[in-house]
Amino acid sequence: xxxxxxxxxxxxxxxxxxxxxxxxxxxxxxxxxxxxxxxxxxxxxxxxxxxxxxxxxxxxxxxxxxxxxxxxxxxxxxxxxxxxxxxxxxxxxxxxxxxxxxxxxxxxxxxxxx
Amino acid sequence: xxxxxxxxxxxxxxxxxxxxxxxxxxxxxxxxxxxxxxxxxxxxxxxxxxxxxxxxxxxxxxxxxxxxxxxxxxxxxxxxxxxxxxxxxxxxxxxxxxxxxxxxxxxxxxxx
Numbered sequence: 001x002x003x004x005x006x007x008x009x010x011x012x013x014x015x016x017x018x019x020x021x022x023x024x025x026x027x028x029x030x031x032x033x034x035x036x037x038x039x040x041x042x043x044x045x046x047x048x049x050x051x052x053x054x055x056x057x058x059x060x061x062x063x064x065x066x067x068x069x070x071x072x073x074x075x076x077x078x079x080x081x082x083x084x085x086x087x088x089x090x091x092x093x094x095x096x097x098x099x100x101x102x103x104x105x106x107x108x109x110x111x112x113x114x
Numbered sequence: 115x116x117x118x119x120x121x122x123x124x125x126x127x128x129x130x131x132x133x134x135x136x137x138x139x140x141x142x143x144x145x146x147x148x149x150x151x152x153x154x155x156x157x158x159x160x161x162x163x164x165x166x167x168x169x170x171x172x173x174x175x176x177x178x179x180x181x182x183x184x185x186x187x188x189x190x191x192x193x194x195x196x197x198x199x200x201x202x203x204x205x206x207x208x209x210x211x212x213x214x215x216x217x218x219x220x221x222x223x224x225x226x
Contacts, residue, residue, distance in 0.1 A: 001173070032213045043204065043217040044157070087154050093213040100145060100213045103173075104157045 002027045004092050006105030013080050014113050021108045023090035024072040030092040033073045034102070035064060039086045047088075048075070080112045116141045120205050120218040127195055128226050135190045135221045137205035144210040146188040150174060151202045151220075163188055195225045 003026040013019050025033075034049035050057045050064045050073065057064050061080075066073040077084055087109050091102040118139040127133055137146065148161040149172075159172030163182040177199070178192050188207075192199055205218040 034214060036217075038154070040154075043219050046214060046216070049214065089157065095213060100208060100211075101147075101159060101162065101172075102213065102215060106156045107154065109154065 002030055002092055002094060002103040004090060004103050004105045006090050006108060008108060009106065010109045010111070012111045012113060015080060015082060017080055019077045019080055019084070019110055019112075021075045021088055021090070021110070022072060023074070023092075023105050024070075025092040025103075026071070027092070027094055028068075028071065029094045031095050032093040033064070033066060034091050034093075035062075035075050036089045036091065036104075037086045038089065038107075044089060077110075080110075082112050082114050085110060085112045118205060118207055118216055118218040120203075120221050122221060123219060124222045124224075126224045126226065129194075129196055131195050133192050133195055133223070135203055135205075135223070137188045137190070137218055138186050139188075139205075139207045139216075139218075140186060141207060141209075141216065142185075143207035143216075144185065145208045146182065147206040147208075147215060148172070148178075148180060148188070148190050149204040149206065150176065151204055153202060157204065161190065195223075197225045199223060200225050 006023045031052040036044035037047045038044040063076045087107045090105040121136045144165045149157040151157045158174035160176040161180040204220045206215040208215045
């Protein structure tokens, strides 16, 4: 089955700086990679996703890059703000071959210092 | 408003009690999932369903059971709660043919 590793486990940045979270996956058949943000006491919310036929996707201050050869993908947050403080989870899916299940990383706790 | 709902939001119960955690979605999704998550930690898939009368065990072994009699409803039952079951339980759903999952607000369970 799929295995997803996520680093770092905690990240502290100054407001306005950039934050980068990296994930690696094991199964080359994986083709869908979402990122979820979970604020304290709240449900995980999808913030951006990417499919294996795309190398990069951007949505305002957040972007995701995918390197299929190396089997890793990263979340980039620019101009961080205090409201970006949360736990971020990456995930990977093999699509129909795995029943569209998601395998999650272990999470990164991001703290943005004002 | 189309959403996914979980009740109760918080539950404190004694060891040995039977409990059912409710999950309902009004988004018309075929697939539903249950995850166990200690606060801020990794999400572990414990059960999933592709549709009515379909249930499968997830990657993390769990003593709970699930049923899927109606498309919109996916309850999780613990026959005899134990302190080791203390955790947060998150329900999720996704549309047929798509991988994106949408999560409910969760149920925080404390077993004394």
